[in-house]
Amino acid sequence: MALEKDVFMNTYHRLPVVFTHGQGVYLFGADGKRYLDFTSGIAVNCLGYNYPPLVKAVAEQAEKLIHASNYFQSDTSVAFAERLVSAAGMTKVFFGNSGAEANEGACKIARKYSLMKYGAGRHTIVTLKGSFHGRTITMLSATGQDKFHKDFGPFTEGFRYIPCGDIEALDRALDGSAAGLLIEAVQGENGVVPQTRAFMSAAARLCAERDILLMFDEIQCGMGRTGSFLAATGYGVKPDVITLAKGLAGGVPVGAVLAGGKSADVLDVGDHGSTFGGNPLAAAAGLVVLETVDNQAFLKEIARKGEKITTAIRAWNCPSIKEVRGKGLMIGVDVAGDAWDIMTACLKRGLLVLSAGQNTLRFLPPYVITDAEIDAGLAVLRECL
Numbered sequence: 424m425a426l427e428k429d430v431f432m433n434t435y436h437r438l439p440v441v442f443t444h445g446q447g448v449y450l451f452g453a454d455g456k457r458y459l460d461f462t463s464g465i466a467v468n469c470l471g472y473n474y475p476p477l478v479k480a481v482a483e484q485a486e487k488l489i490h491a492s493n494y495f496q497s498d499t500s501v502a503f504a505e506r507l508v509s510a511a512g513m514t515k516v517f518f519g520n521s522g523a524e525a526n527e528g529a530c531k532i533a534r535k536y537s538l539m540k541y542g543a544g545r546h547t548i549v550t551l552k553g554s555f556h557g558r559t560i561t562m563l564s565a566t567g568q569d570k571f572h573k574d575f576g577p578f579t580e581g582f583r584y585i586p587c588g589d590i591e592a593l594d595r596a597l598d599g600s601a602a603g604l605l606i607e608a609v610q611g612e613n614g615v616v617p618q619t620r621a622f623m624s625a626a627a628r629l630c631a632e633r634d635i636l637l638m639f640d641e642i643q644c645g646m647g648r649t650g651s652f653l654a655a656t657g658y659g660v661k662p663d664v665i666t667l668a669k670g671l672a673g674g675v676p677v678g679a680v681l682a683g684g685k686s687a688d689v690l691d692v693g694d695h696g697s698t699f700g701g702n703p704l705a706a707a708a709g710l711v712v713l714e715t716v717d718n719q720a721f722l723k724e725i726a727r728k729g730e731k732i733t734t735a736i737r738a739w740n741c742p743s744i745k746e747v748r749g750k751g752l753m754i755g756v757d758v759a760g761d762a763w764d765i766m767t768a769c770l771k772r773g774l775l776v777l778s779a780g781q782n783t784l785r786f787l788p789p790y791v792i793t794d795a796e797i798d799a800g801l802a803v804l805r806e807c808l
């Protein structure tokens with residue numbers, strides 16, 4: 424831990440624990456302790472740790488071929504792409520390595536689509552206040568939170584923010600200068616804030632009427648996290664473009680921008696690229712995640728487990744809990760005190776939870792968590808609260 428301070432740039436407020444390995448929903452520390460995980464590496468390790476089919480697929484692929492570059496074809500990468508577009512109800516995919524990159528790809532699609540059809544000047548991307556879309560300079564611009572708009576300017580122009588749920592503001596923002604609307608169906612970093620059905624329906628209707636691309640950032644809330652494969656599906660809305668990353672390959676880095684209909688073939692040779700994007704190793708891991716998660720019975724269990732957690736917490740009637748929000752295994756709890764203090768208290772008692780802002784706890788447990796493991800985690804949480 425002392426060496427970490429010397430060698431890393433000081434960008435993370437890390438907790439004082441060093442993990443050596445994981446198994447199921449547990450991480451094991453160099454301190455000899457076992458930690459029950461309600462975080463999934465921030466919505467990444469959706470199948471938990473050391474999940475046998477995932478480990479096997481990655482090990483076998485590593486022995487065959489890790490990477491050859493996008494100059495060449497890969498049967499594993501094509502199989503992954505085919506399975507993913509079919510699961511998401513889209514037509515085409517582009518693979519990068521992270522969520523921010525996926526969102527960059529989405530914005531490029533919206534801007535090129537608009538430029539080709541309507542000419543220059545119609546390039547604004549509308550996003551929501553409280554959103555989080557990544558850390559590249561353009562994705563900081565896309566992120567609708569003032570605290571991200573400092574120190575690194577000049578920022579990319581052409582982004583406009585509106586409040587969540589404000590249909591009138593949406594109507595005004597989607598004017599003749601707009602190319603796309605980028606939305607998280609459930610805002611993650613903002614403390615697990617689901618959009619309303621009315622707002623999502625209005626977004627879909629206005630975008631369709633005005634030929635503005637409807638783009639869903641499903642990086643945190645997609646891949647089954649909310650109990651449907653895409654959070655959008657839960658709203659009965661079909662976007663033009665979807666971005667995924669985090670849980671997509673269960674811990675192996677990969678990001679994806681998917682497009683359907685009129686936006687599927689916007690990007691052409693030379694328009695976009697990535698050295699590592701969707702290489703055979705990531706694809707082998709992603710295939711296992713898709714085979715497991717894109718399954719109605721599995722998704723139903725995610726919804727049930729999430730319901731079990733939120734129902735239990737609400738029933739405590741704990742005075743230090745202000746509000747419980749959740750969809751599937753994506754849960755936010757507003758607390759009276761400092762979320763970081765509660766996180767630290769939970770850590771000391773062997774439970775890993777996340778915060779999202781100063782007064783919100785966030786739980787993103789692995790999908791494979793059992794009822795008994797949920798009960799054990801909740802008992803610790805209750806004691807800490």
Ligand SMILES: Cc1ncc(COP(=O)(O)O)c(C=O)c1O
Nearest residue numbers: 521522523555556557611642643
């Ligand atoms: C909704 C959303 N979009 C984009 C990102 C950025 O993803 P990455 O860190 O992989 O670039 C995140 C990360 O937290 C996210 O939650």
